[in-house]
Amino acid sequence: MWLNAAYVHNEFMSYSYADHFQFQTTAFFPRSAVHSYLQGYTEINQLDHYITGSTDVIDLSYNDSTKKFSVTTTPTLDASTTTSYKTPQFVQTAITVEEFDYVAIATGSFNVP
Numbered sequence: 001m002w003l004n005a006a007y008v009h010n011e012f013m014s015y016s017y018a019d020h021f022q023f024q025t026t027a028f029f030p031r032s033a034v035h036s037y038l039q040g041y042t043e044i045n046q047l048d049h050y051i052t053g054s055t056d057v058i059d060l061s062y063n064d065s066t067k068k069f070s071v072t073t074t075p076t077l078d079a080s081t082t083t084s085y086k087t088p089q090f091v092q093t094a095i096t097v098e099e100f101d102y103v104a105i106a107t108g109s110f111n112v113p
């Protein structure tokens with residue numbers, strides 16, 4: 001997979017592709033270069049501790065009185081597991097609820113938020 005649009009369409013203004021690679025790059029990249037650039041942006045801005053992988057958001061609600069979003073997550077299930085989100089055992093052990101002031105939804109075109 002390669003970028004299907006020139007990198008200027010997905011470049012952070014505060015951290016250019018030239019900043020990351022230390023030379024003026026071509027307009028289109030393979031996926032590995034985009035991954036490297038995003039990792040560089042994450043590291044330089046010390047964002048690692050804000051990022052959690054392999055986690056499904058399974059519920060989201062807004063509380064009018066606290067003005068906060070309540071986000072319920074659970075570790076992403078392995079396709080081979082038979083555990084269901086709905087079993088009482090799973091609910092007790094693997095569900096986390098956190099509160100946030102803001103939520104950005106970026107679930108892609110193929111998922112319903």
Ligand SMILES: Cc1cc2nc3c(=O)[nH]c(=O)nc-3n(C[C@H](O)[C@H](O)[C@H](O)COP(=O)(O)OP(=O)(O)OC[C@H]3O[C@@H](n4cnc5c(N)ncnc54)[C@H](O)[C@@H]3O)c2cc1C
Binds near residue numbers: 056108110
């Ligand atoms: C067949 C195909 C080929 C393509 N080829 C190219 C190409 O060569 N070059 C190119 O530049 N673009 C290509 N694209 C387009 C590119 O893949 C998309 O534009 C890009 O991936 C969109 O990024 P995104 O982050 O918005 O969404 P996505 O990449 O779809 O990411 C959304 C993420 O959210 C996660 N998610 C969804 N729901 C939840 C939830 N409840 N909890 C936690 N996580 C959740 C999903 O698992 C996914 O990882 C292609 C697309 C398709 C379908």
